Amino acid sequence: MAASRTYDVLIAGAGPAGLATALFLLRERPALAGRIAALEKACHPRPKICAGGLIPKAVATLKELGVGLDAPAVEVFDGEARTPVKTINLGRRAEPLCTIVRRDQFDAGLARAACRHGLTLHEATSILGVRAEADRICVETTQGCFYGKVVVGADGSASRVRRDLFGGLRKDHIGRALMVDLPVDPSATDEFSNQRYRFDFNCLNNGLSGYSWSFPCLIDERPHLNLGIYQYRDRRFAQRCTPGLFEELRKAFPVVADRAPTQLALKAFPIRAFDGNDHFATDRALLVGDAAGVDPLMGEGISYALEHGRLAAEALRRSLDGDPDAFAQYDDAMRRGAVGVKLRRLGFAARRFYGPRHRLYFRLVALSRTAQRLGVDWYNGADGADRMSIAQVVVRWVSGALRPGGAS
Ligand SMILES: Cc1cc2nc3c(=O)[nH]c(=O)nc-3n(C[C@H](O)[C@H](O)[C@H](O)COP(=O)(O)OP(=O)(O)OC[C@H]3O[C@@H](n4cnc5c(N)ncnc54)[C@H](O)[C@@H]3O)c2cc1C
Known part of the structure; x- marks a missing residue:
């Protein structure tokens, strides 16, 4: 009993x-x-x-x-973020962007x-x-x-x-993500040698509202890449079509396409998106x-x-x-x-960056290094940056853009 x-x-x-x-x-x-x-x-x-x-x-x-x-x-x-407009390099930071x-x-x-x-x-x-x-x-x-x-x-x-x-x-607010872990030689892999992660938003060109990623990671202490693709679905914007997630991931990161199917243990899982x-x-x-x-x-x-x-x-x-x-x-x-x-x-941003006018929004981001840095800091919540009001963000953006090297 x-x-x-x-x-x-x-x-x-x-x-x-x-x-x-x-x-x-x-x-x-x-x-x-x-x-x-x-x-x-x-x-x-x-x-x-x-x-x-x-x-x-x-x-x-x-x-x-x-x-x-x-x-x-x-x-x-x-x-690095490859977007439908241009590739944006986030620039090296003193503190980790991600662990x-x-x-x-x-x-x-x-x-x-x-x-x-x-x-x-x-x-x-x-x-x-x-x-x-x-x-x-x-x-x-x-x-x-x-x-x-x-x-x-x-x-x-x-x-x-x-x-x-x-x-x-x-x-109606469920995202889905698919991922795979691949063993790599760290000395021949940008993510390890340059300690960076990579994102690719070009699946937007093919009607998929999301992005692909490539993260360096250790599995049983052995270097791997974790590669995956995320798709966000929201009833407020229609999907133009839903191409295969795996096809888009292969296009974004050819290292996936190069592997034999037996090496590709793909795993998928839903992610519930916040709805206010x-x-x-x-x-x-x-x-x-x-x-x-x-x-x-x-x-x-x-x-x-x-x-x-x-x-x-x-x-x-x-x-x-x-x-x-x-x-x-x-x-x-x-x-x-x-x-x-x-x-x-973030829901507001998702509807802009993944909506039909996404190129406009990526173009705006590509305009200014200061905006990129502020956006990443806000997203990462570093030092309470995500608690800033819109007015504080605008002030920081303007003062950063006026500094030499602020705009890209
Ligand atoms: C492919 C993919 C990549 C992701 N990458 C990232 C990332 O890099 N960074 C990030 O921050 N987030 C990432 N996420 C999202 C992240 O995984 C989740 O948001 C996070 O796990 C949420 O934590 P949680 O505790 O709410 O849920 P979970 O981690 O899902 O934990 C829920 C727990 O409940 C248990 N459970 C479920 N049903 C039952 C039941 N009926 N009875 C008893 N137990 C049950 C499960 O076994 C589980 O242990 C990713 C998601 C996916 C799918």
Whole structure:
């Protein structure tokens, strides 16, 4: 007979969003140790289809949480973006633009840290259904029923919590991504010798709203390229056609085309894009990470998983202290707070850069090095750059452009 368990907080899914929620909450309230459980269908270290690129904001949040990167990571300091208008070189930076990890190791490290702080992790526990009862949440799993005062939906793009408690899974804001890892000789590979990542937006010429990427990474300490392609779909702009993702990836990075089909273990996975019209809380449930929706422009989700975890932990703490408005305020913060505003702006940018007039927008970006630098800093959230108001961005842009070498 499977055991039934009761906790204060149940977290559905032990990826970065669920584990960050637990870590933020337990660091703030150590007395909750043993009263928070995560239900995870896999066992860490579990495979996860992801390029593993951590933007500086994510790295800073991990430092704040006291979580080190145990597994070997590759840092990139430079970048290239091929666009339908011209190739933009981002220029070498003193600080990393991105830190590339392997998700199996990274997530396992987060899980160890959360358990050290008092999270109870139930692995090999698949959630089958979630329902709200009079004064508690019941989560039915392959290991029996678990009960919580509240539940956090951190179970990814196809979230069971979202499906059962938030009126189903809408599919009109789903991105999809396909990737492959290829072993390479680092001395003959630009991404390693120049410590840079590469993006290619030319699939836009063929009607695909997204981009391809090439990241250097280490798998079992051996140099590889992680190559992939992301497509964003939004009901607000029609797709002209949907060519094969793999065909477009091959065109962008011939290294893929050169490999024998047996070397190409392609993996694909959906990414839910943030929609500011969604709801992210009921009176007993919160959504975080991919279950809530992440960056529509690039499909970056780890930094948002961590930031959602921060907000969710704050709401849970206040709710457990008896604040009846804590979850409503979470919903508001998700939509109108700094993270929600950034995600809305990324949605706005995605509709411009992937829409029918994309050449115009790429041309504007190509005009100014200062704009490029500001855009990358804002995107990366380095030193709080993503908290700047539009007015502050304009002032910085103008003053940068007036400096010698500001415009390209
Ligand atoms: C190809 C690809 C490349 C990407 N590259 C990047 C990148 O470079 N940088 C970046 O920031 N983001 C990237 N992303 C996005 C990133 O992977 C996600 O945004 C991120 O993993 C979200 O974290 P999460 O915790 O919300 O969800 P997940 O990491 O998906 O974790 C959800 C957890 O819930 C568990 N789960 C799901 N259903 C159930 C169930 N029924 N019962 C129990 N457990 C369940 C899963 O096993 C999983 O452990 C990429 C995505 C893809 C598809």
